[in-house]
Amino acid sequence: MREKLELLKTEALKAIEEAAGEDALQEVRIRFLGRKGELTALMKGLGALSSEERPVVGQLVNTIRDEIESRIEVGLSSAREQAKAKRIQSERVDVTLPGRRQLNGTKHPITLVIEEVCDIFAGLGFSVAEGPEIEHDWYNFEALNFPPEHPARDMQDTFFVENNLLLRTHTSPVQIRTMLKQKPPLRIIAPGTVYRCDSDATHSPMFHQIEGLMVDKGITFADLKGILTVFTNQLFGQKSSVRLRPSFFPFTEPSAEVDISCVLCGGKGCRVCKNSGWLEILGAGMVDPEVYRHVKYDADEISGFAFGMGIERIAMLKYGINDMRLLFENDIRFLRQF
C-alpha cells in the first residue's frame, strides 16, 4: 500500500511538471484527485489494512493529497500568469488614431473678452451696469456735455431713429443712467453694443465697448492711472506698461488716451504698433463737472473718473486678428478656434 502511494505521488508530481497550461493541470487534478481518480481508488484499499496501520496510512494519503493539491495550485497560478502575460503581449491599440469626440462648443471672442474684462474689474470692486442701445439724444450726447451743434459730435457718426432717439454711439450713457439712479460712492463697469455709421476694414457699424466709472470723495487722476495699470497688467500680463496722453472727450477733463506697450513687439516697434512701441486701447479721464451738473451731483463734494475701451480692439490684439470683419462673418472655421 505504502509503495503504491509513493509510486502514485511520484507519478502525480511528474504529471504536474509535464502539464502545459491550465487545462492540462485540471486534467491532472481529475486523474489523481477526482472522485474517480487514482488516489480515491487507492483509498478504497484502506479498509483492508490493520487497525494499527490504517491511521498511519490514512495520514500518508492526506499528506500526499495535500502535496499534489498544492503543487497543482502553484502550477495553475503560474499558468494563469503566463497566459495573462501572453495576452497582454499580443494586445495593441494604435494610439495615434483620433479619439471618439463630440464637437466642442465655443463662445464668441467678443463674449470672451467682455467676460474677462468684467471679471478683472469685479476683482477691483466694480459691478456691472447696463443700459438701452436705442437711446435718447440727451443721455448719449447732451448730458455728456456734447451740446447740439458742437464739433465734438463729429467724432461719432450717429445712426438716428425717430422720436429724437438714436443708436447709442458709446456706452457712456450708462454712466448717466447709473448716476441718476444711484448716489456716490459708485464703481461700475458697463459692457455693451454700440453703433456708428462707418464701415471698412477697421470700422464696423456695430461694435462693442466697456465703460467704467468710479465716483467717490477724493478720487484723483492718479487713481485712474493706478486702476488702469492694474487692469492692463492683468489683461495683457505684468510686463505691459501704461502711458497716458492728454486728449479730449467732452465728458471728461482732464482727458487721456491710454496706451500700453505693444503686446506683440514688447515696445520695440512693429507693424501693429506702427513702429511707435505703443498701442492705444483706452480713452479715459476725470468726469467733467458739466456731467455732474446734469445728474445733480455736487462737483465740489466728489470726484471721479471714467474710461472706455473697444472690445474688438482688445480681441484683435489678444488673438492676433487683423481684420475686424472676421469678428462678424461668423465663419465656423474662425469661431471654432476660440
Add this chain to the structure above:
Amino acid sequence: MKVTYNWLKECVDFDLTPEQLSDLLTMLGLEVEGMEKSGAGLDDVVVALVEEKKQHPNADKLSLCRVNNGKEILDVVCGAQNFQAGDTVALAQIGAVLPGDFKIKRSKIRGEESCGMLCSEKELGLAEESAGIMILPAGLTLGQPVFEALGLKDTLLEIGLTPNRADCLSVIGIAREIAAKLGKSYTYPHTPIREGEESVDKIIGVTIEDAEFCPRYAARYISGCRIAPSPEWLVKRLNAVGFRSINNVVDVTNLVMMELGHPLHAFDCDQLAEHRIVVRRAGEGEGFVSLDGQKRSLLSTDLVICDAERPVALAGIMGGENSEISDSTTNILLESAWFLPSAIRKTSKRLGLHTESSHRFERGADIGGVIRALDRAAGLIAELAGGKVAKGVIDSYPGKSEPSRIAFRPERANQMIGINLVDSQIRDILTRLECEIADQADGSWEVTAPTYRVDIEREIDLIEEIARVNGFDKIPATMPEAQVVSDRPSAHQQLERFVRDGLVASGMNEIINFSFTAPDAADKLLLGADDPRRAVIRLANPLIEEQSVMRTSLLPEMLETLARNINLRSLDLKLFEMRRIYLAKGDNMPHEPIFVVGAISGSREREGWCQARGAVDFYDAKGIVENLFEQLRIEGVKWVADTPEPFYHPGKSCSIMVGKKRVGSIGEIHPTVQENFGLEKPVYCFELDFEQLVDLSCQKYTVKAPSRFPDSSRDIAMLVSAELPAESIIECVKSVKSSDVERVEIFDLYCGTGIPEGFKSIAIRIRYRSYERTLTEDEIGLIHKKIIDSLVNKLKVSVR
C-alpha cells in the same frame, strides 16, 4: 493738421530732433500721427562738380562727363543738354535709390561706363516737371548730400488734433505749445506795412447787422495789385502742408491761415457794389453761387457777407464766384472777421460744405487775433502783388466782451490730479500758457486765459492745463482709497453667462450678427401681416438697405449664417446667438429683451473613422433645450404641438411652455423658409425668451442622498395608438404614486412591419428602488401590476 519741422523752428527756438519733437507734441495731447522726411534715403545723392564734358562716341544725344564728388572723379553718361563743364550738379551715386524705387547701378551705356546719374528736380521728387538736370548754386561743399546742402531737409508732421484745440490749427499755435512746454519764447511772423495816404474808411465801409453771429469784422484795402503766380518759396511752403497754389493773393490768405490759424478772405473790391460790406442773415431761399461754382439755396439761419446789393460770401465758409480774385483784379478788400462757431457749423453741415475756413471758425478762432492776421496778410500781399495798403483798418467790433475771469484754487488742482506742486510751479505753468493771474484776498486766484484758448472757461480746464504741461508722465499711479461698493452680479447677468456656458457645453458655437437687418426679413420668415415682429424700428440713415431696420428676431441672420457656412462647405453646424431684439413701444423707449436662438444642421457627430454620422433631427435640438432647462432648474416644461410659428414645419414644431408662460418654440424650419434662405438640408431651430428664463430659473435648491439599496428593473412593451403622445405614458406611470418608482424611461419606439396600421409599439423600463429596504419580488410585482392596469385602463394600451 500738417506742419513742418523747419517752419516751427522759425517761430520757436528748440533743440530737439524731429523724433523728440514728435514725442513732446504727442505727450502734450497733439498726437503726431505721421512723420515724413523729405529727402529720406537720398543721402547718396551728393553735390558734384562737372570737370569735363564731351560727346559720347556712339550716341549723338549723350555726353560723357567726368564728375568730381569731392573724393574721386567718376565717369558718368548723361542725356541732358542744359549744363556744361564747371556746373555744380546733383549726382546720384551707385547704390542711391531715387523716388519710385529707382536704384542706381553701375552700367554701360552704348559701350561707355557710367558710375551714377546726374539728376533732375523731377527725379529727386522736388518738382512735377523739369527740363534737364538740376544745376546747383556754385560754392556748395562737394560730396555733401544735396538735400542737406540746399537746406531742403525737413520733416512733415501730421498732427491729429482733438476738436477742442482750435488754437493749434496753425503753425504758431503749435509753436506756442512747444514754447510753453520748454519755457521758451516764440515769435509771430510779421511783415511791416507801408500804408498809403488815403484813409481806408473813405474807400470801403463795413456794416454788421447781426452782432451775435458776427461780433467782429475787420478789413483793409489794398489797391493796385498785380495778380500773378506766387513766388517759389510760397508755392513750396503751401504744397508742403497740402495746399494747391492759386495766385499770389489767395496764396497769402492761405499762408496766413496756416501761420496764424485765422481764416481770411480777399474780395475783388471792384466787384463789390458801393465798395461796401454788409454782414447779415440770408433770406429764406436766397440764392448764392459759391466759389466752387455750386448754386446754393440759403436759409435765414445762414450768415452771409454782402455788398450793398447781394451776397458775396457765405460767412466763414466760402467766398462767392461774383467777387473772387481773378487775373484782372487790382483792388482788394481783405476780410478778417470772427463768426459764431455754432452758426458756421450749422450752415456748413447743412450744405455739406466743409472748408479749411469753416473747420477753424466752427471750432473757435481767436477773436483777439483778427488784426494781427489782417496786417500780416496785407503786408505780404502788398509785397508780393505790388499793391498799396490804404491807411488804417476798419475794425467793427460790436460784440466785444470782457474776457472771463476764472476763479482758481491751486490746491484743488493738486487734489484732482493727485500730485503735489507748489504754488510757484503752478503759477509758472499758467504764465507760460500766457494766462494772467490776479491774487485774491482769500488766497485763491483769478485767472484770465488768452483769447486764442477758447477751450479754457472753467477751473477744471485750468487744472487740465496744469496736468498736461507739467506732464501726464509725472502723475503717479495710486489705488483709490474708497469703500468697496461692488454688488454681486444680478441674476440676469449671472444667467446670461450660465446660458452661454450651457449651450457651449452642448457643443454649440456662439455667433454675433449685426443688430440691424433687411426690411424683407419678416417676409422671408413668412410672418403674418399682423405679426408684431413686423413693427420694426427703422434707421433714418442706414448705411445700406440690407441693414436698415432693427432686428425683432434673431432667426433671419441665423439662417443666413448657416447658409453662408454651408456654402463654404462647413456642413455640420450647431450655432447659437444670444442678443437683444428691439421692439417698438409706441412713444415709449423701445423694449430690448434678450433672446436666444439655436440652430443645428448636418451630422450629429464629427467626421471620423469610428463614428456613425447620423443626420441631426428634432430630438437633437430638443435635447439641447432640455439640458439647458435642467441646468437652469426650470421644471414643469411642456412641449405643446400648437404650430407656434409660421417659419416652422407645422408637423415638426411646438411651443415650449412652463405653466401658462410660453418661453419659446422649437421645430424644423419650414421648407419654404428653408428655400428663402437658400438652405438645402433641414435645419432645426429653437428660440427662447431669455427674460422669461430668468424669471423661471430656480437658483436655490437642495439635494437628496442616494438610496443605499439595490434596484430592480421591469420592462413593459405595449401597442398604443399612433397618435398617443409618449409623454402621456410616462405621466400615467407616474400617476401611480409610489415612492419606490425611481425612474421611467422609454427605451424603444417602433412602427412598421408587424405593427398594425394606426398603432405604434412603445417599450418602457421602470426602475424600482426603495429608500428604506431591499424590495422583494412580491412588493415589486404588486406596484408593477398596478402600473400595467393603469396603462391598460386609462390609455387603452395592449401589453405585448
